[in-house]
Amino acid sequence: MSTVPTLLGIRSQMVQTNRLNVHVLSCGPEDGTAVVFVHGNVSSATFWEETMLTLPDGYRAIAIDLRGYGDTEPLPISGANGMADFAADVRSVVETMGLGKHHIVGHSMGGGVVMLYAINHAADLLSITLTDPVSPYGYGGSKGADGTMTYDDGAPSGINPEFVQLLASGEQGSENPMSPRNVLRGFYVKPPFVPEREDALVDSMLTTKVGDDHYPGNAVPSTNWPGAAPGDKGVLPAFNRKNFDASSLADIDPKPPILWIRGADDLIVSDYAMFDLAALGHMGAVPGWPGDEECPPQPMLAQTRAVLDKYATNGGSYREEVIEDAGHSPYLEKPEAFNAVFHAHLAG
Template sequence: MLDGITAARVTTPRLTAQVLSVEGRDQGDPVVFVHGNVSSSLFWQRQMLDLPSGYRPLAVDLRGFGGSDPLPVDATRGLRDHVDDVLSLNLGPAHYVGWSMGGGVVLQLLRDHPELVRTLTLVNPVSPYGFGGTTDVEGTLISPDGAGAGAGGANPDFVQRLADGDRGAEPMSPRTVMRTFYVKPPRTIEDEDEFVESMLTTRTGEDNYPGDTVPSEVWPGAAPGPRGVLNSMAPNHFRIDDLHAVSPKPPILWLRGADDQIVSDTSMFDLAHLGQLGAIPGWPGAETHPPQPMIAQTRAVLDRYAKAGGTYEEIVFPDTGHSPHIERPAEFATALHKGLTRG
């Protein structure tokens, strides 16, 4: 860990979670950083240290990641297992910052507990309509069973390399996936080894990453099961289409890289887009299986939120991939600090 960062295991009624904090910063408004899939709180250290005085930076490892308990994920609850774990830390009203899957976690937290959110910062967040398996800005399902989303979309070679603790740079190794998709190539990643170690804390299996699958009569022949991480983001399990109804409505800041290949309207992890490219055989065509418009979906949900009396600001970092807090830390910190002051 970086100088000034400390780790503690905190036991709550739900789990024992590893939580990072900054030495000497145990007072002030809590700012809770929530990491994304196949990562951990270690990805947030620089931003924790960069927070100005008056804030209490905290970053929590979600279940099955980092130093937190490898508890099973009930995918039928969407991302609520993670929400309830974070809230079990009993921090009271706080600022929440969520990256990728963590963006979905904090969106769900806002949807269910708006009184506990002072500001919300979304960093390249998963769509409010989940990951994969939808056709339009309204999040219409391709199939009621969620076909085209969930654990069936995980690359088995990548999953095996995670389980094996692969620290090399072969195709589909965690290091290569990070270099190719977490950031925009050919960007050099500072502290790359540390981030690889963070990725390797991901617990694999049907209860964790990626989860289980069930057969489907709809292309590509598999649907998300009831267990595991990727299934918790499947659109038949995770869906936030009424965010505009919450009260109160804290300000939302949406930060994203312009060249993200993971959360994108042409995502390289969306089975429909890969089918369109010919990478997955049997694609039925754009009429029934178009690529998921992830960015457009998020914007539509946030536009409704603003129309109903909330506020949001979208900031796009040029020449940046999925991780602007890693790729452009100084610019990211400036934007984040500005967003925090609105709450």
């Protein structure tokens, strides 16, 4: 059923919900406590398989392909509501499968989806795990630990068009520096690590639907640097600060324990991220940058920490765990270190 080969022990199925037809990977006993996994951008549930199979006895792993990724029905992604739609799609699977109270885990963009999910469904959550998550104020278009918008139209916004083109063409190779395989090797993980199932992970990346309605979405001209702002369709507009704000995570009630776990050397989500246009402008890679006062690099970690500190002040608890010598995907790069902390969090 899955277009990407799965590991032994992983089940693949389609789940028709009241919203869309969702591809789901699962393992573990059907009466086990559910752990729901939400993948990041330009990937799919495939990325979670090793982590799923190592769950302790008594847990049931459920990993969902978001719309526009993997084998889930590729309904359009709205710029204004795309992240909320992702969260509602996840909820529709939880309800259709009758999962009951559950743990939830999100990686990167999926971390932002999980934050929105928690805002709406806190009472059903046993715990929250945010793995190298996008900031509660999204990716792009904000500054300062409080997530203030850089410009009122969401600028700066954009992505390397060559990567998008190679993704759309199904490029499998490693000759072009911007090929999906090289982006995986250089940014998803910390070099020189190469995942054992690299081919399957590249296949997973290539399931991403490309275009205005999906990835990367559309953009509109802007009078602000660098001349583009998020449009009204697709992934990048959906998680830009203009359309995404999950800072009310700090106010949810009840407050399940949160584990924030990240790679020490993450280049995708950091306070100086390699896909943040403001950071690229600061380093001279994008011309015309207007300077730190007007358009500083987005302090993604500081923004996350500020919201989680407020969560703790409001009576919740969180733990920030940094996995040394790991990049954006510590669950793939350092599985023993990751699972030790993750499994203790589930049990706690």
